[in-house]
Amino acid sequence: MSYLQLQEEILDQDLCTSCGACVAVCPANIISLNDAFLPETTLDSEMISNVCVSCNLCSEICPGRETDVPASEMFLFGRTRIPEERWTGIMQKSNLVSAVDSSIRDRASAGGAATGLLVSALRSGLVDAVLVIDRDKERPWIPQAILTDDEQTIINCAQSTYCVAPNLHLLKETKYERIGIVGLACEIQAIRKIQRHPKTADLAKKIVFTIEIGCASSTKLSGTEHLIENKLNIPLEEVANVRYRDGQYPGAFTVYTKDDKSKELPFFELVKEFKKFKTFRCLSCRDWWSGIADISISDGDPNIYASSQHGDIPSRFSMVVTRTDIGQRLLELGVNSGTLVAVPEKFEPEESLGLQRKRFRSSSFAKEYPGRVPDSAVLFPDDDAEREDDEIIATMSNRIS
Ligand SMILES: Cc1cc2nc3c(=O)[nH]c(=O)nc-3n(C[C@H](O)[C@H](O)[C@H](O)COP(=O)(O)OP(=O)(O)OC[C@H]3O[C@@H](n4cnc5c(N)ncnc54)[C@H](O)[C@@H]3O)c2cc1C
Ligand code: SF4
Ligand code: SF4
Ligand code: SF4
Secondary structure (H helix, E strand, O other): OOHHHHHHHHHOOOOOOOOOHHHHHOOOOOOEEOOOOOEEOOOOHHHHHHHOOOOOHHHHHOOOOOOOHHHHHHHHHOOOOOHHHOOOOOOOEEEEEEEOOHHHHOOOOOOOHHHHHHHHHHHHOOOOEEEEEEEOOOOOOOEEEEEEOOHHHHHHOOOOOOOOOOOHHHHOOOOOOOEEEEEOHHHHHHHHHHHHOHHHHHHHOOEEEEEEEOOOOOOOHHHHHHHHHHHOOOOHHHEEEEEEEEOOOOOEEEEEEOOOOEEEEEHHHHHHHHOOOOOHHHHOOOOOOOOOOOEEEEEOOOOHHHHHHHOOOOOOOEEEEEOOHHHHHHHHHHHHOOOEEEEEOOOOHHHOHHHHHHHHHHHHHHHHOOOOOOOOOOOOOOOOOOOOHHHHHHHHHOOOO
């Protein structure tokens, strides 16, 4: 059991989510991430067998194929989800939430709940740093995770980065002791595995809370480069900044250039273009939310594709589901400190375009590639009828005006 197992079972199968967890846990420090955000080792196979201590931690922590959600549900809630909780996971409360401060709200993807929660946690001293997604300073179209204790940096990093963006490798060597994390379902799955594993207790004790944002699928960096170069006709060397949900909600993909100009593409165009730039892992992924974060968040508007297509401007809210006691306390901290406002609202999985697309797409993948797809807590006896992705988008997004 060594690095070669990770290579064969995950990397060679295109099952890597690029979460970075294997880098964080490797005691021999032989795994790093390459320019495509994939783990690699520069050692040849003989050197691997000399240096790799065959602890198998990289494979055990990896959420690429084994997400281990039921075991994490037992760890967190003392039970696994029941069929009625198939798509929501086990939850305490759901609210529509928005940030009070317009400098957070207007910079966020939705209502700025994620950013407001991180800022509240830092201000209160609950954490001494948070893990968010920034941009590479030299090549600003490339996402780069950052651990920060600076409030303004957290606010600058608000908004979704619809691009593969590893973050958990940063947990490896850090001066911070109490960290709040925002990430996608696969990243939360890796974190819960780290928290449950007896050999990764040192890493686990640094993690104070996890927030996940819903994920219909992420996109390779080549997708972002395609939009910039081929759809907006901007050479990459001219890029000063990239924002995926800029301006009026639900926002547009906007590229700022070094000559202080900008060009944009409506969100629904981004969704269509990005279809060609997905990994097998994302296309076969079942978990829109993992259901095992302390707090799960999505857009308040359940179909921003349709809103962007029809030119609607819905109210700017995030749907916030609290699952654990720390998650509930964190939301209360945000509200009681005046950073966030929250209004109770039921979460309806049937209305969420992202969730429904993921549900049917992953269901077809499970049938087409038995044995190769990631496991999932939502794999109850599958009664889903076959439905094509384009059909779901069309039926859920066409509106009679
Ligand atoms: C790939 C992807 C797919 C998504 N699919 C859906 C969907 O189908 N339906 C839906 O309702 N919502 C989806 N979302 C979430 C949605 O876009 C908003 O992020 C969410 O509603 C939170 O909004 P907010 O205003 O509360 O967050 P904000 O206040 O804007 O904060 C967002 C936080 O998330 C962090 N972040 C951004 N991108 C990433 C990333 N790639 N990896 C890790 N952390 C990141 C930022 O650093 C920031 O801290 C998706 C997000 C991503 C990144
Ligand atoms: S030392 Fe352990 S974690 Fe590192 S590559 Fe080898 S088996 Fe994986
Ligand atoms: S999914 Fe995460 S842990 Fe698994 S190989 Fe990829 S980066 Fe490493
Ligand atoms: S689709 Fe699944 S694997 Fe891909 S980024 Fe989203 S949660 Fe992770």
